[in-house]
Amino acid sequence: MAVLKRRLLWISLVAHTLGIVSSVDALMSTRTAPGAVAWIVSLNTFPYVSVPAYWVFGDNRFSGYVIGRKEVDSRLHRELAQKMSLVEQYAAPFPSAQQSFEVMERLAKMPLLRGNNVELLIDGETTFASIFAGIDAAEHYLLVQFYIVRDDVLGLELKHRLAARARDGVKVYFLYDEIGSYLLPRRYLDDLRDAGVLVRSFHSSQGSGNRFQLNFRNHRKIVIADGRFGWVGGLNVGDEYLGQDPRIAAWRDTHLKIEGPAVFSLQLPYLEDWHWSSGDILELDWQPQSAANNGVPILILPSGPADRFETASLMVQHALATARRRAWISSPYFVPDEGVQSALKLAALRGVDVRVLIPERPDNILTYLAAFAFTQPLLEAGVKIYRYKAGFLHTKTLLVDEGASSVGTVNLDNRSFRLNFEISAWVFDETFAQRMGTVFEQDFANSREMSTTDILNQPWWFKVASRAAYLAAPVL
Missing domain, CATH: 3.30.870.10 (Endonuclease Chain A)
Structure with missing residues (x-):
């Protein structure tokens, strides 16, 4: 009994010590005062549960993610700094009624770009018909990124189309979030790899210093064909996004198809995400092409937990x-x-x-x-x-x-x-x-x-x- 009491005493001492250490970290790193107070109170009153919860859910900063457009002296930063000069000729002033939006360029660290065509895509049938047509028409490369990919009818159709393009000699890059797509079976990914598709998961816990970063997700949905056409919006890949899940019924969603220089800006966050996941810098087409002389101006604004600001x-x-x-x-x-x-x-x-x-x-x-x-x-x-x-x-x-x-x-x-x-x-x-x-x-x-x-x-x-x-x- 005495031995058990000593062990329990040591466990309690270690737990509360870790709670105090974690409280200091919460005090210095939590972005909001209410959040810091909540963590500090819980870490010191019930550290046995709160300490592991804090190190999984408490961090709001994504350590180790290198964003090339930020003030980081990295190979990715140097290469992208050179590529950004290629798009300067398409930089556009904001319309007079929206001049106050200029601050968003500083948030995005990208310029507003003119010369684009844009199509509003409503719901899944229209969106995936457009995406699949773009995939089939690609001649050089495809960049595909989704938060959720299912191994169902829609997911299988995406897999078959990507595999077919890869076998035709198109370079296909497939990026998925490891948490959002946790149900995706290995055979799905193996089939893509066997066809020549380069597959990577966005796993936020990679690296010795990031193993507890399980609370971050890559929620982006991006498809890019040849650097000329891009799709972005709310739809993931699964039958429910076509309204075919009887538990959910009709699914209401919105996506965009973009053609023009703004696709250049869409490629940048994909390149950064791929670099984080693989360490590689993709060789892509960085020569913007105007889709229309009087095309619409578009600003692509990526965001995430690696940003300096929220x-x-x-x-x-x-x-x-x-x-x-x-x-x-x-x-x-x-x-x-x-x-x-x-x-x-x-x-x-x-x-x-x-x-x-x-x-x-x-x-x-x-x-x-x-x-x-x-x-x-x-x-x-x-x-x-x-x-x-x-x-x-x-x-x-x-x-x-x-x-x-x-x-x-x-x-x-x-x-x-x-x-x-x-x-x-x-x-x-x-x-x-x-x-x-x-x-x-x-x-x-x-x-x-x-x-x-x-x-x-x-x-x-x-x-x-x-x-x-x-x-x-x-x-x-």
Whole structure:
């Protein structure tokens, strides 16, 4: 018994010592004061569970990821610095009505580029028909990156098309997230490799100093053909994205097809992700080609936990701050940080038509519950919240006034703001904005508008559960 007591005493001493050490790390590295306080309290009161949880979920900085466009003296940085000069001739000034968006160039560390064609792709059938046509037409190389890839009908079709192009002599690069695609069987990847496809997983825990970085994800969805055509948006690869999962029913999503110099900017984050995953620097076409003399200007804005600033959150906050007439946002997950909540309220209080479109039926119960913890103050400030009823809403879009639109992978939650690698395409064109507005209005017509009674009439246990879920917002 005495030996057991001594062992328990040593275990307790070690656990609390690790809790104190971890608390210092949380104090110095956690980005938000509430987050730091929460970690410090839990690490010192119950370190047996909190210490391992902290080293898996507590870090908001992605150590070791080298971004070539940042101030890093690396081979990747030097090579990309040379390539960036090739695109200078396509740099465009922001339209007068959107000049305040110039700050986003500094967030992106990329210029706004003119001379692009852009096509808005609505839902899975249209999107994958376009992507597959681009894959079949590629002559030199294909860059393919998805967060989720399933071994189902759609996933098999993608595999067969990529394998066929590789056998035809096209260089095919396939990058997937190891967590998002954890169900992808080895035979799927082996079949691609056997056909000549170069396959890499984005595993955030690689490297001796990063083995606990399990909480980061690469949430980007990018397809590029020959450096001339690019696809980006919300759709992953799986039958549910075609609306064929009876548990989810219809799937509402949005993607973009881009042709022109902006594809150059789309290649840069892919190159960086591939470099992290493999150590290699791909040889690609870096000679931008204008798709149209009067084409639309596009800014590609990548973001992630390796950024110096919280790029995605600042992007949304700035868009809301610049809005004068309307700011319409769609997101399947709505657990915004305090900065975005304040920006939503301020925009509505200025008289801006602020609308947030979220799903009626969730696919994540925690994020669904958490949203009820802060929606009442938003509604009271004049923010309109719509719940989409015609299936599951998965779009990540933003429309500001008459000329600024964004389609990408960023959700309005902490994971997209601080833990995921994301990407957004901003289009500055009134005709495209009109098309986006029409799609938003169609979605609003298939939704119901929330009111404060939706929250006040909930039973007490639901309100308690929503507050508890909101406390988990840093890892949702």
